[in-house]
Amino acid sequence: MGVPEDEHPAVVDKLFRVVEAAVSPVDTVVVFVWDTIYRVGDGHEPYRPNLIPASRSSIQGLEQVTLDTDTSPSCAICLEDFEQEPITRLPCRHHFHVHCIVQCLEISHMCPLCRYPMPTEED
Numbered sequence: 189m190g191v192p193e194d195e196h197p198a199v200v201d202k203l204f205r206v207v208e209a210a211v212s213p214v215d216t217v218v219v220f221v222w223d224t225i226y227r228v229g230d231g232h233e234p235y236r237p238n239l240i241p242a243s244r245s246s247i248q249g250l251e252q253v254t255l256d257t258d259t260s261p262s263c264a265i266c267l268e269d270f271e272q273e274p275i276t277r278l279p280c281r282h283h284f285h286v287h288c289i290v291q292c293l294e295i296s297h298m299c300p301l302c303r304y305p306m307p308t309e310e311d
């Protein structure tokens with residue numbers, strides 16, 4: 189799921205160490221570094237693209253399902269077993285706890301496992 193905001197300094201730090209270790213080609217490295225600084229600094233969050241929430245109606249329209257035998261026994265978001273909590277299935281056939289996937293869809297409309305796009309308000 190990309191690099192958390194608070195790890196960006198560490199990533200940039202590591203990047204510079206890699207650049208310092210690099211001998212050639214210098215021009216390519218400089219372009220790469222500038223591009224990265226630009227992209228980190230301009231607010232586009234390059235590590236977390238497409239953070240468009242799913243539409244309210246698509247979140248509310250999630251149907252509760254029961255586990256069937258070909259379903260993974262745990263939720264890929266919280267890694268807990270499904271057990272008794274409400275479960276839903278996205279159109280891509282991935283299962284999640286309802287409360288887990290709702291939290292995700294309110295941030296990004298894409299399935300956390302396969303990036304299947306759910307409807308957004310713009311659709």
Ligand SMILES: [Zn+2]
Nearest residue numbers: 263266285288
């Ligand atoms: Zn969960």
Ligand SMILES: [Zn+2]
Nearest residue numbers: 280282299302
């Ligand atoms: Zn999926």
